Amino acid sequence: MKAHLMYADADFDVSTNLPGHYDDLDRDLELGTLLTAMAGGDDYVYDISHRALMLGLHRADQVQFRQEVLQDCLRDPEAIRELYALAGEAIHRERRIYGGLTRGFPDAVLRHAIEVMRLFDEMLTRVRDVAAEHAGSFTSTGMTxxxxxxxxxxxxxxxDSIREHLSQLKFDHGIQMSAELGRGNKAAGYVLRLPNDAHLPWWKRMFERDRTGFSFRIADRDESGAQALAELRGRGVNLAANSLAQSTDHILSFFTMLKTELAFYVGGLNLHDALANxxxxxxxxxxxxxxxxxxASxxxxxxxxxxxxxxxxxxxIEANAKRLIVITGANRGGKSTLLRSVGVAQLMFQAGLYVPARKFRASLCDGVFTHFKREEDAGMVSGKLDEEMARMSDIVDRLTPSGMLLCNESFSATNEREGSEIARQIVTALLEAGVRVLYVTHMFDLARSLEFDNSDDGLFLRAERLDDGGRTFRVRPGKPLPTSFGEDLFNSIFGAGSTPNSGRSAAVTIDKVQVDHADG
Incomplete structure (x- = not known):
């Protein structure tokens, strides 16, 4: 029995390694806040949701499959949460059943397996009853x-047959087994068998038992004989113990996968509630x-x-058949926020989730990559430009022709002429390779050259600025301008009409504006 709620024909493999750039995605797209909302205080939901975002889908039918299951979950969230809780309860209670040092002791293995199977009998019944109660709410292929x-x-x-078998496996009246002679006249081919009268009512077994046949009794102090008999019994019990233990493992794997796959949808419910609030x-x-x-709208x-x-x-954003999107404009006008919005939406889209928008239609990609500027820190072993180049080299090694790269003020650690030329060559090569690039930049030389080279298959957006310097945080189509309005920042710091009155104060002012300007 399989859950198959993440894929129509496969389990969600939690052992799959996350992509090597997942740390950059977490940091640059600020996924921690999103995942915390999805988790709702459940670390397991956090981990599974994180994996689902990082290991995106690449086929339209897979995306549609998860979307339909999630829509079912949103229609009946109580059922999903109850099924998730039951799966978790079954796993937790199984761990609390003490197995002890059962290896090599068939009777102990059997006793432990019987206790676990009795627990699973109870939990399977409860899961089945919840599913039956809410089945009418579901229409997706996965849930139905x-x-x-x-x-x-x-x-x-x-x-009922499980309970009957468990009752028989107690072996209240001993065991019946058969064997055959093997090489050297040693017993071989042990087979555990039902008693001949197992099908009879208990009163007939009591009064009509055939007592003919050979038998022997071991003396009370015959320790060697008792040990030999125990070993003989163990050979027979071992067959049943192993089979039952394998059955419990199979059921445990079902509960584990059910909890794993429902965890993703519980995360979807939690985030949906948080955004609705x-x-x-x-x-x-x-x-x-x-x-x-x-x-997108x-x-x-x-x-x-x-x-x-x-x-x-x-x-x-309307960027159909556009491989390049360049975002320029006023500092602190919403450029980086829009870039993160696109990246997060693409990850959620390819995980099979809803997206943060009124409308969203997009192409699937082979992976989302980010190259955001980093602040200098003591851990750097080289300059910022070297660090940026090294990170870009790692990204290029992983990118495929259908990948998506989000760049936020990349190569702004050097002067504009050098940074623009480095960025232009890299972006041009990636576009020729089929990669989709979204680039936020304040470098006018870069934006102007990209516009000249990609006027047909590029979209150029600009953060809106009002005449009085106010920000609407809307980003609209617009050609790059040769200014990022650093004067607005100067006025916001020192007040409108202020002017530096000394060489030293002027240097301080310029440095301050440059820092804020780089923050976008």
């Missing part, structure tokens, strides 16, 4: 198949037919929405 399997494979007749919109995205499509950064008390502005 699971409910059907629980109903047909765990019917009353099957569960914050008054945020979500939608189930569509898979675009093209290879380089992105069409009201797209926002969910981590910012969950942590900010201020109104979070959503943005619209």
């Amino acid at each position: 198949t699971l409910c059907q399997s629980l109903r047909t494979e765990l019917d009353d007749e099957y569960l 914050a008054g945020a919109d979500v939608c189930f995205p569509e898979v675009a037919a093209g290879d380089t499509d992105l069409d 009201g797209l926002y950064d969910p981590s910012l929405r969950l942590t900010s008390s201020d109104h979070v502005v959503g943005n619209d």
Whole structure:
């Protein structure tokens, strides 16, 4: 019996290694806030949700399969949470059943397996009953198949047979087994058998038992004989003990996978509740037919929405058949936020989740990669430009032609002329290789050259700035401008109309503006 809630024909493999750049994704896209909301205080839900985001889907049918299961979960969240709790309870209680040092002692193995199977009998019955109670709420292939399997494979007749077998395995009246002579006239081919009268009622077994045949009795002090008899009994019991232990392992693996796959959907429910409480919109995205499509309305950064008390502005993007998106404009105008919004939405989309937008349609990609600027720290063994180049080299080694790269002020650690030329060559090579690139930059030389080279298959956006210097945090189509309005920052720090009155104060002012300017 399989859960198969993450894939139609396979289990969710928790042993799969995460991509080597997952730390960069966590940091640059600020996924910690998102995952904390999904976890709802459950570390297991956090881990599985993280894995699902990092190990995205690459086929439209797989995305649709998960979306349909999640839609079922949203229709009946109580059933999903109860099934998840039952699976976790079964695993927890199995661990508390003391197995002791059972290896090499068939009777001990059998006793432990019987106790575990009795527990699983109870838990399977409860899971089946919950699924049967809520089956009418589900329409997805994943949930309906699971409910059907629980109903047909765990019917009353099957569960009654389990209980009957467990009763027989107590061997209250001893065991009956057969063997044959092997090489050297030694016993071989041991087979545990049902007593001949096992099918009879207890009163007939008591009064009609055939007592003919050969028998022998071991003396009370015959320790060697008792040990030989125990070993003989162990050979027979071992067959049943191993079979029952394998059965309990199989059922335990079902509960484990059920908990694992439901954990992802519980995370989806938790995040949905958190965003709904914050008054945020979500939608189930569509898979675009093209290879380089992105069409979104009201797209926002969910981590910012969950942590900010201020109104979070959503943005619209129409970048169908556009392999390059360049975002320029005023500092602190929402450029980096939009870039994170796209990255998070793509990860959620390819995990089979809803996305933070009113509408979202995009092409699938082979992986999302980020190259964001890093602040200098004592752990760096080289300069910032060298560090940026090394990180880009690692990314290029992992990128495939259908990958997506998000760059935020990359190569701004050097002067604009050198940084623009480095970035231009890298972006041009990636575009020629088929990679989709989204680039936030304040370097006018870079933006202008990319616009000149990619006027047909590029989209150029600009953070909106009002005439009075105010920010709307909306990003709209617009050509790059040769300024990022550093004067606005100067005025916000020193007040409108202020001017530096000495060489020293001027240097301090310029340095301050440059730092804030680099923060975008």
